[in-house]
Amino acid sequence: MTVEKNNRAIIAVNRFGLGATGAELSAAQHDPEQWLLQQLVSPVFDKKLGDTESAFNMIADIKALKQQSRQKSMKLPDIGRTLIRPYRQALIMDSLEQSVQTNTPLAVRLLDFFSNHFSVSVSTQTMTLLAPILEREAIAPNLFGSFANLLIAVEQHPAMLVYLNNEKSVGPNSKAGKRARGLNENLAREILELHTLGVDGGYSLADIRQLAMAISGWSITDEGDAGPSGFKFRDNYHQPGARTILGKVYPDSGEVQGRAVLEDLARHRKTAEYISYKLAQHLIADQPPKKLVSAMVETWVKTEGNIKAVVTTMVKHPESWDSQRNKFKTPREFVLSAYRAVNYPEDVDQGLLNIAMRGLNFMGQKPFASGSPAGYSQLNVAWSGSDALMKRIDWISLLSKKTRETPSNVAARIFDSQLSPLTVKLLAGAESRAQGLAMLLLSPEFQRR
Amino acid sequence: MNDQNNKNIARRDLLKAAAGSFIAWHSPAALSLTDIPSDNLKPKLVWVILRGAMDSLHAILPLSDPSLMEHRKRLVTPVKNSAFDLGDGFALHPAFKELSRLYKEKQLIPVVATESGANSRSHFQAQDMLESGLPEVDTESGWLNRAVEAYRGDSVAVAHTLPIGLRGKHLAKTWYPDLLRPASDDLFQRLKVLYKDDQLLSERLDEGLENRQLLSGMEEVENKYKYNFSSLAASCAVMLADKNGPDCAMLEMNGWDTHQNQLGRLDRKFKQLDQGIAILRENLAEQWDNTVVVVTTEFGRTVAENGTRGTDHGTASAMFITGGAVAGGQVQGRWPGLAEANLYQGRDLMPTSDTRQWIRAILSQHWKLSAAQLDYVFPTIKTMDSQLIRPYSKSNTAT
Numbered sequence: 049m050t051v052e053k054n055n056r057a058i059i060a061v062n063r064f065g066l067g068a069t070g071a072e073l074s075a076a077q078h079d080p081e082q083w084l085l086q087q088l089v090s091p092v093f094d095k096k097l098g099d100t101e102s103a104f105n106m107i108a109d110i111k112a113l114k115q116q117s118r119q120k121s122m123k124l125p126d127i128g129r130t131l132i133r134p135y136r137q138a139l140i141m142d143s144l145e146q147s148v149q150t151n152t153p154l155a156v157r158l159l160d161f162f163s164n165h166f167s168v169s170v171s172t173q174t175m176t177l178l179a180p181i182l183e184r185e186a187i188a189p190n191l192f193g194s195f196a197n198l199l200i201a202v203e204q205h206p207a208m209l210v211y212l213n214n215e216k217s218v219g220p221n222s223k224a225g226k227r228a229r230g231l232n233e234n235l236a237r238e239i240l241e242l243h244t245l246g247v248d249g250g251y252s253l254a255d256i257r258q259l260a261m262a263i264s265g266w267s268i269t270d271e272g273d274a275g276p277s278g279f280k281f282r283d284n285y286h287q288p289g290a291r292t293i294l295g296k297v298y299p300d301s302g303e304v305q306g307r308a309v310l311e312d313l314a315r316h317r318k319t320a321e322y323i324s325y326k327l328a329q330h331l332i333a334d335q336p337p338k339k340l341v342s343a344m345v346e347t348w349v350k351t352e353g354n355i356k357a358v359v360t361t362m363v364k365h366p367e368s369w370d371s372q373r374n375k376f377k378t379p380r381e382f383v384l385s386a387y388r389a390v391n392y393p394e395d396v397d398q399g400l401l402n403i404a405m406r407g408l409n410f411m412g413q414k415p416f417a418s419g420s421p422a423g424y425s426q427l428n429v430a431w432s433g434s435d436a437l438m439k440r441i442d443w444i445s446l447l448s449k450k451t452r453e454t455p456s457n458v459a460a461r462i463f464d465s466q467l468s469p470l471t472v473k474l475l476a477g478a479e480s481r482a483q484g485l486a487m488l489l490l491s492p493e494f495q496r497r
Numbered sequence: 498m499n500d501q502n503n504k505n506i507a508r509r510d511l512l513k514a515a516a517g518s519f520i521a522w523h524s525p526a527a528l529s530l531t532d533i534p535s536d537n538l539k540p541k542l543v544w545v546i547l548r549g550a551m552d553s554l555h556a557i558l559p560l561s562d563p564s565l566m567e568h569r570k571r572l573v574t575p576v577k578n579s580a581f582d583l584g585d586g587f588a589l590h591p592a593f594k595e596l597s598r599l600y601k602e603k604q605l606i607p608v609v610a611t612e613s614g615a616n617s618r619s620h621f622q623a624q625d626m627l628e629s630g631l632p633e634v635d636t637e638s639g640w641l642n643r644a645v646e647a648y649r650g651d652s653v654a655v656a657h658t659l660p661i662g663l664r665g666k667h668l669a670k671t672w673y674p675d676l677l678r679p680a681s682d683d684l685f686q687r688l689k690v691l692y693k694d695d696q697l698l699s700e701r702l703d704e705g706l707e708n709r710q711l712l713s714g715m716e717e718v719e720n721k722y723k724y725n726f727s728s729l730a731a732s733c734a735v736m737l738a739d740k741n742g743p744d745c746a747m748l749e750m751n752g753w754d755t756h757q758n759q760l761g762r763l764d765r766k767f768k769q770l771d772q773g774i775a776i777l778r779e780n781l782a783e784q785w786d787n788t789v790v791v792v793t794t795e796f797g798r799t800v801a802e803n804g805t806r807g808t809d810h811g812t813a814s815a816m817f818i819t820g821g822a823v824a825g826g827q828v829q830g831r832w833p834g835l836a837e838a839n840l841y842q843g844r845d846l847m848p849t850s851d852t853r854q855w856i857r858a859i860l861s862q863h864w865k866l867s868a869a870q871l872d873y874v875f876p877t878i879k880t881m882d883s884q885l886i887r888p889y890s891k892s893n894t895a896t
Binding site for chain 2: 217232237412420422430431433436442470471486492
């Protein structure tokens with residue numbers, strides 16, 4: 049194993065950040081901890097590129113187009129290519145651009161973490177339009193407040209309501225329930241299993257049913273509805289009556305009933321344990337240090353789930369700063385850090401950004417396409433297979449040919465030149481600048497953080 | 498431990514056990530066939546995992562169950578007249594054209610009312626359970642990995658990342674179609690040196706390079722089927738059919754979580770699955786006769802239709818065992834019935850057997866694993882007492 053100086057700045061930019069870019073490493077050098085803590089501010093997104101309103105308008109337009117083409121038996125234009133794909137592409141590229149340019153990489157890492165925690169996938173045309181909006185509208189603005197606010201914003205967002213079929217879930221004894229439709233427990237189940245308590249969180253099938261009833265009526269606006277598009281509480285879908293969840297009785301208060309349950313779930317100790325562990329596992333190690341996790345849990349409980357406070361505890365904890373690189377980068381981390389290594393943030397190269405996006409698809413971590421509400425795996429073993437490595441090599445081989453950076457300059461910028469003697473020797477012997485750069489970005493030091 | 502000895506002992510045990518029940522085993526010809534099969538015709542195993550919980554009641558329709566229509570009339574009515582009759586009151590969904598052909602040729606066993614041991618309706622917990630096969634889930638140890646380890650074979654997962662089912666001591670390969678130009682040989686040679694002090698990276702690189710060699714010349718197959726389940730199945734078959742190819746493979750198919758509008762979705766999924774099996778058979782060519790394909794899912798879905806023309810998470814499901822080596826042509830598994838009183842927790846199909854019991858029987862009959870080896874693979878699971886594999890395969894008789 050390589051002998052490394054325990055350089056906290058290198059750990060700060062690589063383990064907690066997205067890999068050094070430009071002069072970042074020297075900015076972190078003075079006080080790495082403080083450099084991280086001043087980053088805990090929400091990323092801001094440009095609404096003009098896409099929001100619920102524009103997505104709903106497009107969904108309505110597409111519906112009208114389809115109807116027209118049926119009535120006049122005309123051939124439908126290729127909506128996917130002309131409308132949907134460019135819309136989604138623009139949002140994904142924007143998020144990549146923000147990630148490579150950001151001067152708050154830790155905030156972006158946390159956004160990516162929660163975006164994957166509340167994973168939505170592009171399964172239908174509607175979901176293709178809605179999925180990329182969830183993190184922009186519901187997650188980013190609530191990233192450093194209370195987890196309860198984040199949770200409610202996510203569960204009431206149209207992307208989540210449609211993805212897990214709650215928008216059409218109808219309480220059996222509601223007004224609409226007298227007709228044929230009924231309850232769908234998909235969202236309620238995933239709230240408990242994936243979003244809050246975790247699968248061993250001690251809830252029962254009855255709790256799932258009860259929660260499904262409490263949030264029945266959490267739906268989305270129709271074309272005919274006045275006012276802004278998005279979440280709509282439909283009283284006539286809502287199952288009337290009090291609900292009992294985890295032993296606590298929630299009186300029937302319409303929409304507020306479901307909110308009250310989510311607020312309690314967000315503060316629940318099991319939620320604190322489940323998400324603290326997952327967060328530490330994401331950033332620090334597959335088997336995160338027990339003391340670190342329990343410190344985070346205590347902060348969660350004490351602050352009733354203040355995310356900023358929990359992250360601060362993690363950053364300040366000595367066991368987060370192990371000199372060993374314990375995490376193998378996920379494709380997203382790998383692609384972003386490779387891009388940041390070779391490109392200055394103030395001068396984004398669109399061609400390289402396109403290659404970055406292709407890299408994500410190619411290495412199996414296409415944005416909003418995990419195909420599962422559990423999202424992508426964050427464990428080393430999921431991304432360190434032989435095929436995954438071959439793809440990294442192919443992709444880096446392409447990327448390194450597209451830049452003119454000198455390997456030794458990049459090594460100085462991102463590692464303060466602290467590389468193993470073997471890596472240094474091999475970089476010096478590379479046959480070309482591109483090959484040297486490829487080897488630097490494929491080195492054991494760069495694959496892990 | 499001497500595995501070769503174990504294998505021979507396993508064969509002898511099996512012969513003894515089989516004596517009296519199968520005439521074929523008594524014949525001198527059959528006895529001589531207990532030698533290790535020739536190199537290029539080894540018993541192959543393909544495990545297809547359907548993630549998201551397939552609605553088994555829509556795949557294998559229990560048409561003669563008097564309660565079926567009460568629970569899900571709107572789901573059954575559109576398909577019941579065109580479904581393929583399996584006998585015993587069951588019928589295959591009409592999209593399964595290849596599977597019905599295989600059934601007619603006695604190469605398919607549909608097994609009803611199976612579970613995977615997870616007493617929960619969580620996709621991930623149940624998949625972990627099914628893949629790990631241990632009483633306490635270990636996400637670093639999958640049953641297929643332990644089985645190949647015991648068998649001393651090779652394996653490949655057709656996936657971007659290694660699924661739990663193939664994680665463990667045995668080094669499984671992963672493979673997924675490439676979309677970029679491969680890097681130069683020179684870079685690979687230099688990386689070999691760069692990784693020499695890093696065990697993980699150097700092992701992965703060696704495997705990756707070996708795999709790439711095996712698959713050069715595959716572009717044609719890929720172009721033919723593009724990148725869908727069929728293309729993955731085609732690549733999988735080509736790898737297995739190679740004379741230095743792996744002994745088993747794991748294929749995954751997502752998208753079975755049909756909470757809403759499941760009629761059209763399942764029709765498409767069933768067609769894709771069916772076509773994938775047809776392509777496996779086509780590309781395995783003569784190896785098909787030595788192949789067993791096991792198709793499993795983590796759990797079943799609610800017996801009753803839900804409010805959004807779909808079904809929610811349930812308990813028992815079904816599995817398919819197919820391949821040229823399979824002694825098929827009949828539906829297996831005890832049917833628990835769909836009357837209210839027979840349902841699990843009043844809503845789900847009651848499990849009557851465990852998916853892993855059937856797999857254990859396959860490992861015993863197809864790979865001839867010993868009882869001790871089977872206990873290593875599935876420590877707490879009993880072998881299903883049923884002949885699933887033809888006593889010896891066609892291709893073996895020919896040699």
